[in-house]
Amino acid sequence: MYHKTLSYRIFSIFNNVFLTIISVLCLLPMYHLLMVSMSSSAPANAGLVTFWPIGFTLEAYAQTFKNANFLASLWVSVQRTIIGTGLALIVNTIAAYALSKETRVFRARNIYLWYFVFTMLFTGGLIPGYILILKLGLMNNLMALILPGLVAVFNIILLLNFFRGVPKDLEEAAFIDGAGQFRTFFSIYLPLSMPVIATVSLFIMVGHWNAYFDGMIYMKDAAKLPLASFMQTIIVKADMSSLDAAAIASLSQRTIRASQIFISALPILLVYPFLQRFFVTGIVVGAVKE
Amino acid sequence: MEAKTVQPVNLETSRTIKRKKSYKQPWVLHLMVLPAAILVFIFSYIPMSGIIMAFKDYKPALGIMDSPWVGLKHFRYMFENDYFMQIAWNTLFFACSKMVMNLIVPFLFALLLNEVRKMALKRTIQTLVYLPHFLSWVTLSGILIDMLAQTGIINQLISNVFGIKPIFFLGDGAWFRFTIIFSDVWKEFGFNTIIFLAALSGINPSLYEAAEVDGATRWKQTMHITIPSLIPIAIVIATLALGNVLNANFDQIFNLYSPLVYQQGDIIDTFVYREGLLSGQFSFATAVSLIKSVISLILIVISYRLAYKFAGYRIF
Incomplete structure (x- = not known):
């Protein structure tokens, strides 16, 4: 009342x-x-534009799409996002499935879990990671952007907490019908876990699209920079006055910079409304345990 | 797997064989964990062994193993260095301010959002406030640098409305600190309300009905039902945040700072990056990040213990 x-x-x-x-x-x-x-x-x-375009033109977008470096970077980002998300989903969901088994069934489970969780608690830091990539010969290689972050322990935990909520009876029925672990995983668990898988995919995709630091330190060719790293060099370094005259001239084009920022954020803006409803349920369900 | 190659003699036995195999096949489960375990070994555990560099003078030509041992030289240098103490303080300052604000603002926002009765409006608001969380700091710094520039929209607004001189948001130390904390809260508060909204939806409606019968106003219901129900989850979040007191958000600061604001804006992570990868002081940078990792590890362990003790919180 x-x-x-x-x-x-x-x-x-x-x-x-x-x-x-x-x-x-x-x-x-x-x-x-x-x-x-x-x-x-x-x-x-001149800073006159506020909330309405003055002298409407799409010239900045035309310029941006003529920029070969921008297009190359866009392609690198698309590649790393698709390959990175696909590989990460396979590796993380399968591992999470095995780790969601009870200790009675999978005795090594707790050992594996601590093995993974420890990497969340303690890391070697920036420099040893950099030297490792150097020694592995992955410099300037797309795999340097994909492999180091492929196993995300947080995602594994989110997935395994969800898998544990799948009724045991379904799994037993599958075993009685003669399905193995892989078959049970693909035919029973995966179809039932779409909300959490959508959540995790969203996290991984957004992470790949937005990651700039690895590209910045591991990619030596301008043509191999992912879009986020490319944007980082033009936006942030422009402010630090460490560029040559030609670059500064093109950067003075505030509209071009704005169009590049907008295009680089566009995939996130587009994918976001569709997956939004999944991630809320996914996070909440993944966080609720018996 | 083997069962498939065996020719089944009769239906009954083949089923029992298969059932036993699938129920007792931990080797398949090991196989399933294997790819993740190998990747983690290579990309997390091998770099961990690289921290011995912190006790050596690493020369790329010699490699980690053959570089000379120097004991605690880098650590001694670090703690005798005034600038390191300044960035340690900056890191703590940023991390703690953000932590407090990122708890209070989402808490209040969730309470207010809970009072919105039109579902369509509520959902629209949620959609809009979650959005900045998904934009990268590179994108947002691009926008912030543009908006906060001398001729940017914010300074134009300020000079038009208040008639004061443009503010150096990113060039003046004190304003830089304010901008960092404010923009971080702006980016994350919406997403951080999710957990509170989940807790709100879990409150038993009969509590409100009883309060209604007793004639409690909405304000009283909020004070005596809603807020007390949110306190446990708020305590868990605050406790878990303890492990982050040395994480001031590298991505944000790295993309917004400049030498002008190093004194008030430089943090441990940006310092490690500059010393290590730009100046080539690999061993010193590793020592700095090792100190940070060890302190963080201790704090995380303590915070999880506390969260488990007080609220029964477990991650898996």
Whole structure:
């Protein structure tokens, strides 16, 4: 009945308005960037563009898609995201399935779990990891961006907690019908675990798309930089005045920079609404244990 | 697997064989863990052995094994260095401020969001506030550098409304600290509400019904039912965050800082990167990150013990 009182109604209106403003503030920077990218360069450089394009033009996008370095980087990012996510899903889900078995069935389970979890607690750090990639000869190789982070222990835990919630009767029925572990995994567990798999895929894909640091230190050729690393060099280094004159001239084009930032964020913006409903259920279910 | 090659003599026996095999085939389970175990060995455990570099003077030409031992030289140098003490303090400052803000803001936001009764509005708000979490710091720094520039939209707004001079958000130490903490909260608060919203939906509705019968206002219900129900999960989050007091977010600071703000903005991770990969001080950088890893390990173990003790929290 409280929501019928006058004071609660007034509160409710203010609350709705306040929360709407806050949530719009989460989108506004992206929106402003989009508007800058679609304006002519003179008003954009003068800082006149706010929430509407001035002198609407898509010239900046045309320029960006003519830039060979940008396109090469885009392709590297697409490759690492697809290959990286595919491999990671296979390796992590299969491992998580085995680790979701009870200790009675899989005696080494706890040893493996601690073996994995320890890597979450302690790492060798940046330098030994860098030297390892150097020694393995993976410098300038796409695999340097995929293999080191392939096993994500957090994802394994999320998956195994979900797998444990699958009713044991299903598994026993499958065994009685003569299915092996792999068959049970692929035919029973995978189809039942789509929400958590969607969640984990989202995390891995977003992680790959956004990762810039590994590309920056392991990729020596400009043509092999993933998009995030490419963006990092043009956005951030531009601010540190460590570039040659030609690069500075092209960077002064505020609209081009804005269009590149927007394109690099676009896949995230597109994939996000579809997977959003999965990740909330996935996180919540993965976190709830018996 | 073997059962498939055996020609079944009669149905009954073949089933029993298969059932036994599949139920008792831990070797298949070992096989399933193997790829992950090998990758972790190569990319996590081998680098761990590389930390012996911290006790040597690593020369790339000699390799890790043949480089000379120097004992605790790098550690002594580190603790006698005023600049290292400054970045250790900066790291703690950033990490703790973010931790506190990232607990309080999502908590309040979840409480307010819980009062929104129109489901469509509630869902729209959630969708919008989760979004920044998924954008990378590279993208966001691009946007922030653009918006916070001298001629950027924020400074234009400030000079138009308040008539004051443009602010050096990323060039002035104090403003830099403010920008870092504020932008981190802006990026993460929405995503951090998820866990509180889950806890809110788990509150037994009959508690509210009883309160209603007793004539409690919504404010009283919030104070005596909602907030007490959220306290346990808030304690778990705060405790687990303890393991992160040395993680000030490399990606954010690395993409926003500049030599102008090193004094107030440099942190351990960015320092390790510059010393190690840019200046080639491999051993010293390894020593610095080893100290950080060891302290973090101790804190994580303590925090998980506490979380388990007080709230029965376990990760698996």
